[in-house]
Amino acid sequence: MSDVLLSIRDLVVEFPKRDKVLTALDHINFDVRRGEILGMVGESGAGKSLTGAAIIGLLEPPGHIAQGEILLDGQRIDNLPYHKMRRIRGKKIAMIFQDPLTSLNPILTIAEQLIETIRTHLPLSEKEARERAVQLLEEVGIPAARRRVDDYPHHFSGGMRQRVVIALALAGEPDLIIADEPTTALDVSVQAQIIDVLKKLCRDRGASVILVTHDMGVIAEAADRVAVMYAGRLAEIGTVRQVVLDPHHPYTVGLMGSIPSLTHDIDRLTQIPGSMPRLDNIPKGCAFNPRCERAFDRCYQERPDLIAVEGSEDSQVACWLFDQEASA
Amino acid sequence: MSESPLLQVSNLSREFDVSKPLLNRLIERLPQQHLRAVDNVSFAIPKGETFALVGESGSGKSTIAKLVVDLIRPTSGRILFDGKALPEARGKEFITLRRRVQMIFQDPFASLNPRWRVGDIIAEPIHAFGLAGQMETTVTKRVEELLDIVGLAGRDRHKFPHEFSGGQRQRIAIARALSAKPDFLVCDEPTSALDVSVQAQILNLMQDLQDELGLTYLFISHDMSVVRHMADRIGVLYLGALVENAPAHELFRNPSHPYTRMLLDAIPDHEMTGRVRKPVKGEIPNPINPPTGCTFHPRCEFANDRCKAEVPTLIATTGEHFASCFAVEEDRLPKAAAIA
Amino acid sequence: MTTEQTTGDQPLRPSLWRRIVDSDLFYSFIRSPVVVVSAVLTLIIVLAAAFAPWIAPHTPFNPASLNLMNGFTPPFSVNEFTGDVFIFGTDSQGRDVFSAILYGARVSLLVGFSAVAFAMILGVGLGLLAGYKGGWVDSLIMRVADVQLSFPAILVALMIFGVMRGVIPPQQQDQLAIYVLILAIGLSDWVQYARTVRSSTMSEKNKEYVQAARLFSIPAPAILFKHILPNVTGPILVIATIGLALAIILESTLSFLGVGVPATQPSLGTLIRIGQDYLFSGEWWITIFPGMTLLILALSVNLVGDWLRDALNPKLR
Numbered sequence: 001m002s003d004v005l006l007s008i009r010d011l012v013v014e015f016p017k018r019d020k021v022l023t024a025l026d027h028i029n030f031d032v033r034r035g036e037i038l039g040m041v042g043e044s045g046a047g048k049s050l051t052g053a054a055i056i057g058l059l060e061p062p063g064h065i066a067q068g069e070i071l072l073d074g075q076r077i078d079n080l081p082y083h084k085m086r087r088i089r090g091k092k093i094a095m096i097f098q099d100p101l102t103s104l105n106p107i108l109t110i111a112e113q114l115i116e117t118i119r120t121h122l123p124l125s126e127k128e129a130r131e132r133a134v135q136l137l138e139e140v141g142i143p144a145a146r147r148r149v150d151d152y153p154h155h156f157s158g159g160m161r162q163r164v165v166i167a168l169a170l171a172g173e174p175d176l177i178i179a180d181e182p183t184t185a186l187d188v189s190v191q192a193q194i195i196d197v198l199k200k201l202c203r204d205r206g207a208s209v210i211l212v213t214h215d216m217g218v219i220a221e222a223a224d225r226v227a228v229m230y231a232g233r234l235a236e237i238g239t240v241r242q243v244v245l246d247p248h249h250p251y252t253v254g255l256m257g258s259i260p261s262l263t264h265d266i267d268r269l270t271q272i273p274g275s276m277p278r279l280d281n282i283p284k285g286c287a288f289n290p291r292c293e294r295a296f297d298r299c300y301q302e303r304p305d306l307i308a309v310e311g312s313e314d315s316q317v318a319c320w321l322f323d324q325e326a327s328a
Numbered sequence: 329m330s331e332s333p334l335l336q337v338s339n340l341s342r343e344f345d346v347s348k349p350l351l352n353r354l355i356e357r358l359p360q361q362h363l364r365a366v367d368n369v370s371f372a373i374p375k376g377e378t379f380a381l382v383g384e385s386g387s388g389k390s391t392i393a394k395l396v397v398d399l400i401r402p403t404s405g406r407i408l409f410d411g412k413a414l415p416e417a418r419g420k421e422f423i424t425l426r427r428r429v430q431m432i433f434q435d436p437f438a439s440l441n442p443r444w445r446v447g448d449i450i451a452e453p454i455h456a457f458g459l460a461g462q463m464e465t466t467v468t469k470r471v472e473e474l475l476d477i478v479g480l481a482g483r484d485r486h487k488f489p490h491e492f493s494g495g496q497r498q499r500i501a502i503a504r505a506l507s508a509k510p511d512f513l514v515c516d517e518p519t520s521a522l523d524v525s526v527q528a529q530i531l532n533l534m535q536d537l538q539d540e541l542g543l544t545y546l547f548i549s550h551d552m553s554v555v556r557h558m559a560d561r562i563g564v565l566y567l568g569a570l571v572e573n574a575p576a577h578e579l580f581r582n583p584s585h586p587y588t589r590m591l592l593d594a595i596p597d598h599e600m601t602g603r604v605r606k607p608v609k610g611e612i613p614n615p616i617n618p619p620t621g622c623t624f625h626p627r628c629e630f631a632n633d634r635c636k637a638e639v640p641t642l643i644a645t646t647g648e649h650f651a652s653c654f655a656v657e658e659d660r661l662p663k664a665a666a667i668a
Numbered sequence: 669m670t671t672e673q674t675t676g677d678q679p680l681r682p683s684l685w686r687r688i689v690d691s692d693l694f695y696s697f698i699r700s701p702v703v704v705v706s707a708v709l710t711l712i713i714v715l716a717a718a719f720a721p722w723i724a725p726h727t728p729f730n731p732a733s734l735n736l737m738n739g740f741t742p743p744f745s746v747n748e749f750t751g752d753v754f755i756f757g758t759d760s761q762g763r764d765v766f767s768a769i770l771y772g773a774r775v776s777l778l779v780g781f782s783a784v785a786f787a788m789i790l791g792v793g794l795g796l797l798a799g800y801k802g803g804w805v806d807s808l809i810m811r812v813a814d815v816q817l818s819f820p821a822i823l824v825a826l827m828i829f830g831v832m833r834g835v836i837p838p839q840q841q842d843q844l845a846i847y848v849l850i851l852a853i854g855l856s857d858w859v860q861y862a863r864t865v866r867s868s869t870m871s872e873k874n875k876e877y878v879q880a881a882r883l884f885s886i887p888a889p890a891i892l893f894k895h896i897l898p899n900v901t902g903p904i905l906v907i908a909t910i911g912l913a914l915a916i917i918l919e920s921t922l923s924f925l926g927v928g929v930p931a932t933q934p935s936l937g938t939l940i941r942i943g944q945d946y947l948f949s950g951e952w953w954i955t956i957f958p959g960m961t962l963l964i965l966a967l968s969v970n971l972v973g974d975w976l977r978d979a980l981n982p983k984l985r
């Protein structure tokens with residue numbers, strides 16, 4: 001068994017519009033290792049949620065994978081027919097959405113929803129499945145799980161509902177969980193609890209998580225590695241310490257500087273001028289070039305691919321500043 | 329204090345009737361139900377300063393924003409702006425007070441009328457308060473000037489809101505608020521709908537405007553790091569009540585109230601300083617049926633019998649630092665780990 | 669003063685025509701052949717009716733221009749006495765059916781448009797008021813609407829028509845009949861507008877842009893008409909289009925029943941009624957052609973309305 005669980009190779013997702021084709025994901029390459037939490041950050045519209053949707057095969061038409069491969073355990077899953085993909089969904093890859101209220105069916109009890117999902121994926125009897133449901137709820141930290149399993153979703157608070165959603169995602173014992181902004185709709189104090197649950201599950205079960213969020217705090221707390229997306233492309237990928245404390249890509253540098261500090265005074269926040277280009281208006285060369293202070297000729301001509309950064313283990317950056325061959 | 333504060337809020341309370349419809353109540357024999365969204369809140373903001381209110385959902389922070397700008401009226405208590413109460417003002421005085429207190433809203437997608445051109449949106453207060461005479465050219469000039477101030481181009485006034493990104497729309501909303509020539513801005517989560525890099529742009533803009541125009545802010549947010557960056561003073565709300573009120577640095581260096589401590593402990597460490605979070609206990613109780621005494625006592629490790637029975641009031645701990653907690657009063661709290 | 673953030677070098681706004689052609693609505697329009705055909709048919713009928721005095725080969729309701737010898741000429745046939753040709757034939761009086769249809773459609777459309785406009789103004793006004801004010805104003809207006817909805821529209825129209833007959837002196841009845849008809853149809857149809865506008869108003873009035881306007885001391889009527897009204901017009905347009913088809917049918921029904929416009933100003937409904945007397949004696953064209961016109965008109969308008977509803981519904985895009 002190799003170290004890599006999920007491998008994304010040269011992924012391109014396109015949205016045909018009536019007079020043009022929008023490239024929403026533009027040649028994305030990254031791996032998810034077994035048992036790691038990979039954070040995906042970026043502004044809204046950068047393509048982070050879309051990457052999750054592409055992996056699990058839930059791209060909204062007319063969006064489609066135009067190029068590239070998605071390999072799970074070395075098997076291609078991007079070109080599977082619907083019924084085969086359905087078996088992978090939930091069983092091997094599960095998804096957690098932002099809004100816990102809409103991810104649960106309001107007219108079924110938690111037990112009914114969990115048992116149905118468990119029995120879809122595992123050969124268990126009704127009774128065993130129920131036992132398993134209680135176990136799952138305990139595992140995600142729901143107090144008095146045996147008693148609460150027969151409650152309806154509206155009996156739970158927002159944070160508890162998100163725990164139920166996580167339990168539901170775990171029902172098929174997936175290898176990979178895609179969590180799309182799982183804490184965004186929650187209060188700070190509840191957020192922390194959910195992050196802890198996710199981390200614990202990852203550790204205990206050896207499952208991998210792709211954690212999509214715009215909140216650097218969540219990433220810093222939970223992720224092992226981080227991928228930074230910008231305008232449908234991968235700007236940088238590296239360990240969480242490296243990306244947070246020593247970001248390479250000028251965009252990441254700006255992004256980190258724009259977060260107000262909790263520990264020391266900053267007179268003025270670093271700000272990246274302008275805004276992320278719309279998908280129909282991405283400049284030639286590096287997509288970040290109009291906002292980059294360090295852009296030079298090559299940035300306006302050629303598109304940078306991910307380059308391994310020398311001296312910085314495990315990190316890659318799509319920026320010509322780091323092209324050693326050229327500077328050598 | 330030498331000067332009287334620009335905004336003085338005293339004993340402000342607001343209840344909402346959350347009862348079921350009359351007929352249901354009669355049939356199901358239910359009593360009327362009231363939700364106390366704001367509970368006896370007092371604070372003051374000196375001219376030119378930023379006071380921030382932080383709290384989680386249901387803490388009543390947005391209700392206070394609406395009360396201060398007089399979009400809703402208090403159940404009891406008073407809000408004095410420059411010594412005058414808006415609900416009691418009449419005629420010209422009312423209009424002037426209205427003009428001087430403006431608001432920036434949370435959602436830049438809902439706060440601009442989608443059918444209006446940006447120029448008309450920004451010009452609305454100018455016309456409404458008669459701020460540029462009757463000449464259309466002076467209004468246009470003023471609109472272009474305001475767009476320039478918030479970092480947009482003058483020709484953007486011909487466009488519609490949907491042609492702009494979230495951050496740009498929030499700039500337009502700021503320009504609209506400024507066009508009334510206010511002294512005081514209530515900012516209700518002005519950046520919570522925006523991406524962090526855009527948030528930095530808007531926060532910087534708001535700081536610049538405060539420096540240049542001498543504005544006073546009531547800044548409402550759930551984000552501790554944003555509040556720390558923006559505020560001179562911070563008030564912490566829990567279930568509608570102000571539990572702590574302290575200068576910004578003091579609050580982070582020496583948080584008094586157990587809830588403030590819990591809140592600070594819960595913030596993810598985005599700077600990776602190695603700070604260890606303490607797990608959070610419990611959840612916010614139902615505001616329709618809040619706990620007796622100190623509403624925080626079920627989640628508080630320092631609670632004793634007095635906390636369950638009596639309601640604490642804000643008392644000074646050190647100088648300008650206030651907290652409403654019996655444990656603080658009785659000096660039985662251990663020293664908190666300072667964040668900064 | 670702060671960072672400059674320009675929004676790109678966009679040229680001035682494109683012309684109105686350009687914007688219409690570029691719009692999603694136009695795109696969806698030209699992609700639906702049924703709708704294009706319907707719209708064209710509607711337009712043809714509306715234009716033909718509007719310009720009836722110039723288009724119609726005869727003036728059918730001027731007795732001096734009629735020749736009894738032309739009576740019952742079948743369509744596309746040469747009259748054996750006069751040698752005249754009538755494309756849709758003639759009726760018992762020798763009236764040209766085609767011209768009668770043009771003039772009849774004119775009355776039908778006039779009543780239809782006016783009734784819809786009347787219902788729309790009334791319904792939108794009351795809906796805005798109910799939605800914005802809430803409380804007992806809202807309860808009063810909506811309960812009246814509920815009561816009215818429990819009667820079929822035609823019954824309401826007949827009732828109003830009957831009452832008006834009683835009120836208006838007989839010598840003015842023919843003159844005023846058309847206005848009474850507009851009033852009756854309009855009053856029977858305002859509820860839809862009021863309900864829709866009320867619910868959109870209730871959701872719009874809590875939006876932040878309305879709260880902002882209140883902070884500028886904008887008076888309530890100005891907030892209603894300048895801020896809220898433009899944001900609730902989408903569904904109104906749809907209801908109005910479908911309502912037009914219903915109003916035309918309702919008018920024809922009333923005229924068919926003989927309570928509508930006077931015989932001196934026949935609408936499509938009147939023509940169908942007059943013609944049906946001859947249906948079994950073989951002169952089918954007198955009733956079939958007005959009937960077909962009504963069918964095509966109502967169907968086309970309805971199809972356009974259906975399309976509009978789908979095209980303006982963001983969920984179906």
